[in-house]
Amino acid sequence: MATEYLIEALSIRKYFPITSGLLNRKVGEVRAVDDVSLSVPRGQTYALVGESGSGKTTLGKTLCRIYTPTGGDIKFKGHNIANLPEEQLKPVRRSIQMVFQDPTSSLNPRRRIKEILADPLVIHGVADGKRRMNRVRELMDLVELPQEFLYRYPSGLSGGQRQRVGIARALALEPEFIVLDEPTAALDVSVQAKLVALLKRLQRELGLTYLFITHDLSLVRNIADVVVVMYLGKMVEQAEGPELYQNPLHPYTRALLSSIPVVDDAERELVPAKVPLRGEIPSPANAPPGCPFHPRCDARLELCSRVVPSTRRVKDNHLVACHLFQDDLGG
Ligand code: SF4
Numbered sequence: 001m002a003t004e005y006l007i008e009a010l011s012i013r014k015y016f017p018i019t020s021g022l023l024n025r026k027v028g029e030v031r032a033v034d035d036v037s038l039s040v041p042r043g044q045t046y047a048l049v050g051e052s053g054s055g056k057t058t059l060g061k062t063l064c065r066i067y068t069p070t071g072g073d074i075k076f077k078g079h080n081i082a083n084l085p086e087e088q089l090k091p092v093r094r095s096i097q098m099v100f101q102d103p104t105s106s107l108n109p110r111r112r113i114k115e116i117l118a119d120p121l122v123i124h125g126v127a128d129g130k131r132r133m134n135r136v137r138e139l140m141d142l143v144e145l146p147q148e149f150l151y152r153y154p155s156g157l158s159g160g161q162r163q164r165v166g167i168a169r170a171l172a173l174e175p176e177f178i179v180l181d182e183p184t185a186a187l188d189v190s191v192q193a194k195l196v197a198l199l200k201r202l203q204r205e206l207g208l209t210y211l212f213i214t215h216d217l218s219l220v221r222n223i224a225d226v227v228v229v230m231y232l233g234k235m236v237e238q239a240e241g242p243e244l245y246q247n248p249l250h251p252y253t254r255a256l257l258s259s260i261p262v263v264d265d266a267e268r269e270l271v272p273a274k275v276p277l278r279g280e281i282p283s284p285a286n287a288p289p290g291c292p293f294h295p296r297c298d299a300r301l302e303l304c305s306r307v308v309p310s311t312r313r314v315k316d317n318h319l320v321a322c323h324l325f326q327d328d329l330g331g
Pocket of ligand 1: 293295297301304309321322324
């Protein structure tokens, strides 16, 4: 049976203009996302991994249509939503939600949790009166928060509890696809683990599809069906979770993986030999020519600074964009 993709990004580009002078003349552009394609089957979790500045959040916001793409198509349940006007986007917005990194700044400090959770229902005219309050109570149960927290302000909750409110708010309209942008980054390790367990349970019970954005490859090890590695706006490698962790090919992925602390001997076998990640990711406004990773890559070839590597399928579900894995190294 053919795979049913809930959401597909097809050659997505998102460029931001760089302007200068009083007339705001365009003098350049930041290619935050540059020709990225991925197709997420219903009920799965795709992890989007890379350092800060790799374009992960921009891609997430573009898939949610917080941004309009500069080019490419976004198919949601087979319909292209890339350029739909706001009026026609309204029903789609109910089905696609985003949970942000910092719950402190994404929750209005002057509203009680009860009002924060009711807001999406009011805006979309979904339920009123008693039914609205019942739904709000149901959302608190879903994210395992006590009902008495409904009457608190965000400042009266811990970081982990605030992020649960952020998740409950995203669930209010019964979405099908949720982009989770570093949802655990501001939390300590034990709270992170509980939040990931909650997300897994919600996915199972509600049939959700996730795009999980993170800079931390170890965090998504137990949750990602497929891992997509991004660098300077481009997808450099994509593979199913176990395949990527056991057989990373791109030098950038290998460097990211080798920076994960190894906790036991069984794991040590799976982690590639240490490949240090040298230097900083350049500004996307000033991306290097050829392979964007070449200034930091110990394995670079002569052609790497001149020729952008194309994406090649090395196995059924394993894609990589690196000259080391092209058939033709002639340049
Ligand atoms: Fe390194 Fe070249 Fe591969 Fe880029 S294309 S990752 S520079 S070997």
